[in-house]
Amino acid sequence: MDLPFLMQCTINAVVLASTYILMATGLSLIFSILKIINFAHGEFYMLGAFSVYYTCKIAQINFFASLVIAMIILFGLGTILERKLWKPLRDQELPTVILSFGVLLLLQGIAMLIFGEKDKAVPSAFEGKITLWGASITWEKIATILVAAGTILFLHLMIRRTKIGKAMRAVAQDREAASAQGIRVNRIMSLGFGLGCSLAALAGALMAPAYFVNPYIGVTALINSFIVVVLGGLGNILGAVVGGLVLGFIQSFIGVYLGGLYHIFALLLIVVLLVVKPQGLLGHG
Amino acid sequence: MSFLQIVELTKYFGGIAALQKLNLEVKRGEILGLIGPNGAGKTTFFNVVSGVFHPSRGKVLFQDKEISGLRTSQIAHRGIVRTFQATSLYTDFPVRQNIEVASRLNRKAGFWSDLLNTRFARLDGERVAETVMTILEYFKISHLKDELARNLPHGYQRILGLAIALAAKPQLLLLDEPMTGMNAEETEMMMSLIKGLRERGITILLVEHNMKAVMGICERIVVLNFGKKIAEGPPQKIQESKEVVEAYLGAERYAH
Amino acid sequence: MDRKTGIQKAILLAAVLLFILLPLTIVEDPYFLHVLITMGFSLIMAVSLRQILMIGQLSFGHIFFMAVGAYTCALMLKAGFSFWVCLPAAGLLSGILGLVVGLPTLRLRGAYFAILTMCYGAATVPLIGSLGFLGRWTGLGDIPHPTIPFLAGSRQIADKTQYYFLILGLVFVTLAIFYRLDKSNFGAECRAIAQNASLSESVGIRVTRVQVTAFSIACFFAGIGGAFFAPYMRILAPEAFSIWHGADFLVFTVIGGVGHVLGPLVGTMVIGMLNEFLRGYPEIQTIIYALALISAVFFIPGGLISLRFLIPQWIKGGAPSE
Numbered sequence: 001m002d003l004p005f006l007m008q009c010t011i012n013a014v015v016l017a018s019t020y021i022l023m024a025t026g027l028s029l030i031f032s033i034l035k036i037i038n039f040a041h042g043e044f045y046m047l048g049a050f051s052v053y054y055t056c057k058i059a060q061i062n063f064f065a066s067l068v069i070a071m072i073i074l075f076g077l078g079t080i081l082e083r084k085l086w087k088p089l090r091d092q093e094l095p096t097v098i099l100s101f102g103v104l105l106l107l108q109g110i111a112m113l114i115f116g117e118k119d120k121a122v123p124s125a126f127e128g129k130i131t132l133w134g135a136s137i138t139w140e141k142i143a144t145i146l147v148a149a150g151t152i153l154f155l156h157l158m159i160r161r162t163k164i165g166k167a168m169r170a171v172a173q174d175r176e177a178a179s180a181q182g183i184r185v186n187r188i189m190s191l192g193f194g195l196g197c198s199l200a201a202l203a204g205a206l207m208a209p210a211y212f213v214n215p216y217i218g219v220t221a222l223i224n225s226f227i228v229v230v231l232g233g234l235g236n237i238l239g240a241v242v243g244g245l246v247l248g249f250i251q252s253f254i255g256v257y258l259g260g261l262y263h264i265f266a267l268l269l270i271v272v273l274l275v276v277k278p279q280g281l282l283g284h285g
Numbered sequence: 286m287s288f289l290q291i292v293e294l295t296k297y298f299g300g301i302a303a304l305q306k307l308n309l310e311v312k313r314g315e316i317l318g319l320i321g322p323n324g325a326g327k328t329t330f331f332n333v334v335s336g337v338f339h340p341s342r343g344k345v346l347f348q349d350k351e352i353s354g355l356r357t358s359q360i361a362h363r364g365i366v367r368t369f370q371a372t373s374l375y376t377d378f379p380v381r382q383n384i385e386v387a388s389r390l391n392r393k394a395g396f397w398s399d400l401l402n403t404r405f406a407r408l409d410g411e412r413v414a415e416t417v418m419t420i421l422e423y424f425k426i427s428h429l430k431d432e433l434a435r436n437l438p439h440g441y442q443r444i445l446g447l448a449i450a451l452a453a454k455p456q457l458l459l460l461d462e463p464m465t466g467m468n469a470e471e472t473e474m475m476m477s478l479i480k481g482l483r484e485r486g487i488t489i490l491l492v493e494h495n496m497k498a499v500m501g502i503c504e505r506i507v508v509l510n511f512g513k514k515i516a517e518g519p520p521q522k523i524q525e526s527k528e529v530v531e532a533y534l535g536a537e538r539y540a541h
Numbered sequence: 542m543d544r545k546t547g548i549q550k551a552i553l554l555a556a557v558l559l560f561i562l563l564p565l566t567i568v569e570d571p572y573f574l575h576v577l578i579t580m581g582f583s584l585i586m587a588v589s590l591r592q593i594l595m596i597g598q599l600s601f602g603h604i605f606f607m608a609v610g611a612y613t614c615a616l617m618l619k620a621g622f623s624f625w626v627c628l629p630a631a632g633l634l635s636g637i638l639g640l641v642v643g644l645p646t647l648r649l650r651g652a653y654f655a656i657l658t659m660c661y662g663a664a665t666v667p668l669i670g671s672l673g674f675l676g677r678w679t680g681l682g683d684i685p686h687p688t689i690p691f692l693a694g695s696r697q698i699a700d701k702t703q704y705y706f707l708i709l710g711l712v713f714v715t716l717a718i719f720y721r722l723d724k725s726n727f728g729a730e731c732r733a734i735a736q737n738a739s740l741s742e743s744v745g746i747r748v749t750r751v752q753v754t755a756f757s758i759a760c761f762f763a764g765i766g767g768a769f770f771a772p773y774m775r776i777l778a779p780e781a782f783s784i785w786h787g788a789d790f791l792v793f794t795v796i797g798g799v800g801h802v803l804g805p806l807v808g809t810m811v812i813g814m815l816n817e818f819l820r821g822y823p824e825i826q827t828i829i830y831a832l833a834l835i836s837a838v839f840f841i842p843g844g845l846i847s848l849r850f851l852i853p854q855w856i857k858g859g860a861p862s863e
Contacts, residue, residue: 037652039659085835093651095838097599098795102834105788109827117824219784223663226656267664270657271646335743361745369743375736386733390745392726396754399725410726453744 004134009252011132015141015210017248018148019203023225024232024240025152026199032172032235033192036086039100041200042222043107044074046215048201049208050115053122056208063125067147070205071198078197079190086193087186104218111215119212144206151202156237168192172235200225230270286349288313288488289334289365289457294343296326296333296512303329305512306343311457316479316489318503320496320523322533326512327492328370331459335367336360347457361390364456368463373446376435380426383434383445384417387452391416417452424448424478440471447478457488464495476502500524508532560709574701578773580813581708582766585715587793587805589762592719594799595728596755597735598647599655602662604787606635606760610767612675615684615777624687628768635764636757643756648749662784669779680778684771704773711769715762720802722758731755792830796837798844807845 023045030038051070055061061069081103089095126139159165170178171188179185204221211217224247232243254265289311296304303326311317319327332338334345336357345353352360357367375383391413392399394406421427424444429437434445443463450458460479464472476498483489493499499506500520508516508523510532516523523529563577586607593600610631617627646657670678686699687707722728730751734741742748771777789812797808812833819826837844 037656039655089838094594094597094599095842097652097655098834099838101601101788101791102831102838104831105827105834106831109824109829109831112824112827219663223660226660230656267661267668270660271642337739356749357739357742358745358747361743366745367743369740372737373740375733375740377736378733382729386726386729386741386746387744389726389730394726396727399727400721402721402725449740449744 002134007132007135008137010249011135011137011141013245013248013252015144015248016251017244018145019207019221020224020228020247021152021240021244022148022199022203022206023221024228024244025155025237026196026203027225027229028235028237028240029199030193030196031229033168034082034086034090034189036096037100038193038196039097039222040103040107041196041225042218042220043104043111044078044197044200044218045204045221046111046213046218047074047077047107048204049122049213049217050111050120051201052205052208053120053213056125057120057122064147067202067205070201074201075194075198077194079194082190082193083186087189104222108215108218115215117214117216119214121212122208124209140209144210147202147206151199152237152241155199159237164188164191227266227270230273287346288348289490290344290346290349291334292344292346294330294333294345295341296329296338297341303512304333304340307509307512307514309507309514309517311488311490313488314483314486315505316483316491316503318499318506318520319490319492319509320494320499320506321509321515324511325509325532327509328461329512330509331367331461331492334360335365335459361453361455364454365459366450366453366455366457367459368446368450368461370461370465372442373449374434374442377433379431379433380437380445381417381421381430383449384420384452385413387449388413388417390453420448420451423451423481439466440468440474443467443471443475444478447475447482451482451487455487457490458482460489460491460493462493463491464493464498467495472498557713561706571701574705576813576817578701578705578708580809581705581712582769582773583790583793583813584712584806584809585762585766585769586790587797587809588715588719588802589759589766590790591794591799591802591805592722592731592755592759594794595731595735596647596752597738598651598752598756599791600658600662600759601655601784601787601791602658602660602665603759603763603790604782604784605661605665606639606763607767607770607787608665608669608782609638610635610764611771611777611782612669612681612767613764614768615681615771616674618685618687618772619681619683624772628765631768632761632764635767636761639757639760639763640753643753643760644749647752647756659784662787665782665784665787666779669782675779676777678779680776682776684775684777687772708769708773711765715765716802716806719762723802727751727754788830792834794844796833796844798841798846800843801846801849804844804846811845 023041026044027038027041030036030041048070051073052063052066055066055069056063085099085103086096089099124138124140126143129136129138130142131137159168167178167183167188168191170181170183171185171192175185178188200221204217228240228243228247230243231246232239232241250266287310289309291307291309294304294307294309295302307326307330319330321327329338333340333353336352336355336359340353343353344351347360347363347365350363352363352365355363375386378386392409394403394409398406398409418427418430421430424447426441426444426448429441434442437445443465447460447463450460463479464475467475472495479489479491480502491499491503500523503520505518506516506520506523507514508526508529515528515532516526518526586603590600590603593603613631613634614624614627617630618624622630642661646654649657669675675681730741730746733746734748734751738748770781774781793808793812794805795808796812797806798804812830815829816826819829841847
C-alpha cells in the first residue's frame with residue numbers, strides 16, 4: 001500500500017465523513033431539541049441534491065449560492081412540516097415514528113412524481129485538481145470538506161455563544177424549565193427541526209456532483225446517518241464528528257475490499273454497538 | 286430470619302452518591318415510613334430494592350437471600366412489589382383488566398396451557414377472575430370495573446394502583462408516594478386501606494411527603510438526607526428530632 | 542352477548558364460504574387469483590408484523606425474515622425435500638433467527654429498535670445480492686412446485702387455483718393462531734407491556750421473555766409467508782425483498798388497525814384493491830400510502846378496524862351515542 005493510495009483513501013474518507021457528519025449532526029440536533037428521531041431525514045438530503053440540480057445545472061446559478069438556496073428551502077419546508085405535522089403529535093412516540101415514515105414516503109413519492117425516477121447528473125462546479133503526496137485531489141472534494149467543516153464550526157459557535165443557541169440547549173435539557181424562563185419553546189423546536197433538515201440538505205447538495213441524483217438516494221443516506229449516530233452517540237456534535245470519520249474511513253478503506261459484504265459488516269457493527277453501548281461510543285449529551 | 290435487610294447500600298450516578306452506605310432493616314409485618322427532603326435518595330432507594338438499578342456497593346437481602354442485581358420481575362416473583370410515583374396503571378385497559386393482567390403471579394397455567402386454552406387454563410382463569418373481583422370489592426371499586434383506567438378520577442386511580450400491586454401477591458409492598466394529589470378525605474381512605482393491607486399480612490415500606498399520613502400509619506420511620514440515614518425511630522421521636530427538622534429546613538433554604 | 546357472538550360467527554362462516562367458492566365459481570381469471578394470492582401472503586406478513594406492534598415496537602425489517610423463510614424453502618425444495626417439511630423448517634429458522642435478533646435488541650427503547658430494524662431491513666437486498674449460494678443478483682430459479690402426497694401417486698400444486706387454496710389454508714391457520722394469541726393471557730400481557738413496561742415488570746410479568754416470544758412468533762410466520770412465496774414465484778430475486786416491499790406490510794397493518802387480528806386483513810384488502818387501480822403509477826402509489834399513513838395517525842389512530850365500534854350506531858341510523 002503506497003502513499004498516494006493511502007492519501008487517496010484518506011481524502012475520500014474525509015469527504016464521505018463530511019456528509020455523514022452533517023447528516024448526523026442534523027439528526028442529533030432534532031433529537032436533542034425535539035426528542036424524536038426523524039425517519040424522513042434522508043429525504044431532505046435527497047431534496048437538497050435535487051435543489052442543487054435545478055439551481056446549478058438548469059438555472060446555472062453559482063454552486064455556493066445553490067448550496068445556500070438548498071439550505072434555505074429545506075429549512076422552510078422542515079419548519080412548516082414540524083409545525084403542521086409533528087407538533088400535534090408531540091410526546092407520542094409510536095405515532096411520531098409512523099408519521100416520520102409517512103413523511104418519508106410522501107417526500108419520496110412527490111420527488112418521484114415531479115422529478116422522475118431517472119438518474120440525473122450534476123456537473124462539477126470546479127475544474128481541476130491538485131496533487132498532494134502523489135494523490136490527485138479535485139478542488140471539489142476540498143470544497144466539500146471545507147464547507148462541511150465551516151458549517152459545523154459555525155453551528156458549534158452558534159450553539160455555544162448566541163442567545164438562540166442557549167435557548168436551544170435549554171429546551172434540549174428541560175422543556176418546562178425553559179418555558180418557565182420565558183423561552184418560546186414551540187418556536188425553538190420548529191427552528192431546531194428546520195435547522196436539522198437544512199444540514200441534511202447541505203449534505204445532499206454537496207454530494208450531488210459526485211454521484212447521481214434520483215429520488216431513492218435518501219434512504220441510503222438515512223441508514224448511513226443512523227450508523228453514524230450509533231457509533232458516535234446521539235445528541236452531540238463531537239459524537240457526530242467522530243462517528244462520521246469512523247464510518248468514512250471504514251467505507252473508504254475497507255469498503256473497497258468488502259464490496260457487498262460491507263452491509264453485513266455494518267449491520268453487525270450496529271447490532272454489537274447498540275447492544276453493548278446504546279448511547280454510542282461517546283454517550284449522549 | 287430477617288425480612289428485608291439493607292447492608293451498606295451505596296449507589297453512584299456518575300460522580301454523585303445518591304445513596305451512601307445505607308443500613309436499614311424492615312421487619313415483617315410492620316409499616317415503615319421513609320421520609321426526607323427532595324433528592325434525599327428515597328426514589329433511588331426504591332429503584333435499587335426493586336431491581337431497576339444495580340447497587341454500586343452493598344447488598345439487599347430479602348428473607349436472607351440476596352436480591353441485589355436481580356431483575357424487577359424476578360424480585361416480584363420473590364414477593365416484593367412496587368408502585369410508582371407517576372402513573373401506576375394501564376390507562377387503556379378497563380379497571381378489571383388492570384387487575385387481571387397484574388395477576389400474573391397468581392396464575393398457575395403456563396404458556397402452552399394458556400395458549401391452547403386447556404381445561405386447566407380455563408379453570409385457573411376462573412379462579413383468578415374470582416380473585417380479581419374480590420380485590421375490586423375490597424377496594425370498593427367493583428362498580429367501576431368496566432371503566433377505562435384513564436377516565437377515573439385521580440383518587441380512584443391511586444386506589445387502582447394499590448389494587449394492581451395487591452394482585453401481584455406481595456409479601457412486601459413498596460409504595461411510592463401513594464397519596465400525591467389527594468385531598469384530606471381521600472388521604473384518610475388511603476390510610477385505612479394501607480392499614481387494612483397490613484392486617485392481611487403484607488409488610489409495607491412507604492415513601493410519602495404527606496407528614497400527617499406518615500405519622501398516622503407508620504410504626505417506625507426512617508429519615509434520609511443526601512443518601513444517608515439521619516434518623517430512625519417511632520413517629521414521636523422523629524418529630525422531636527433536631528437533625529430531622531434541620532434537614533428539612535436546610536432543604537427549604539436551598540429551595541429558595 | 543350471545544346474539545352478538547352468534548351474528549359474528551355467521552358472518553365469519555359466510556366470509557369463509559365466500560373465499561372458498563370464489564375461485565371455483567365467479568372468478569376464473571388467473572390474474573385476479575394472483576391478486577388474491579398476493580394479498581394472502583401479504584396478509585400473513587401484515588398480521589405477524591402486527592404482533593410486533595402489539596408489544597409496542599415498530600419493525601421496518603420484517604421483510605428480512607420473509608427472505609430467510611423464502612430462501613430456506615427454495616433451497617430445501619431444490620434439494621428434494623417435500624414442501625411440507627420445508628414450510629415448517631423455514632418458519633422455524635426464521636423464528637430462531639428472530640429469537641437471536643430479538644433477545645439483545647428488544648430492550649432498546651422504541652426509536653432505537655426501529656432504527657435497528659430499518660438497518661437490517663435495508664441490508665436484506667445487498668446481503669442476498671452478495672451471497673453466491675442465494676444466486677446473487679440473477680436470482681434463484683427453478684424452484685419446484687409443492688406436491689401433495691396421495692396414496693396413488695402425488696399431485697402437484699401448480700396452477701393458480703391450487704396455490705390459492707394453499708394460501709387460503711395458510712391464512713386461515715395464521716389468523717386463527719394470532720386470534721388465539723390475542724385472547725390468551727399472553728396477548729393481554731403483550732398489550733400491557735406496550736402500555737406500561739415498568740409496571741408490568743413490577744407485578745411479575747417477565748417483560749423481556751414476553752417480548753422475545755412475541756417477536757419470535759412474528760418472525761416464524763414471516764418465514765412461513767416467505768416459504769409460500771418461493772415456490773409460488775418460482776424464481777427468487779433479491780429485489781423482491783426490498784425495504785419498500787417491507788413498507789407495504791407496515792402500511793397494511795397500520796391502516797387496517799392494530800386493535801384486532803382482522804385489522805391487517807382490512808388494510809391488506811383495501812390497500813390491495815387500491816393498488817390495482819394504481820398499477821403502473823408507483824409514484825402515486827407511494828404518495829397515497831404516505832397520505833393514508835399520515836391520515837391514519839391523525840384521524841384514525843386505531844386504523845380502519847377501529848371504526849367497527851361505530852357500526853351499531855350506523856345501523857340504528859342515529860347520531861353517535863357520545
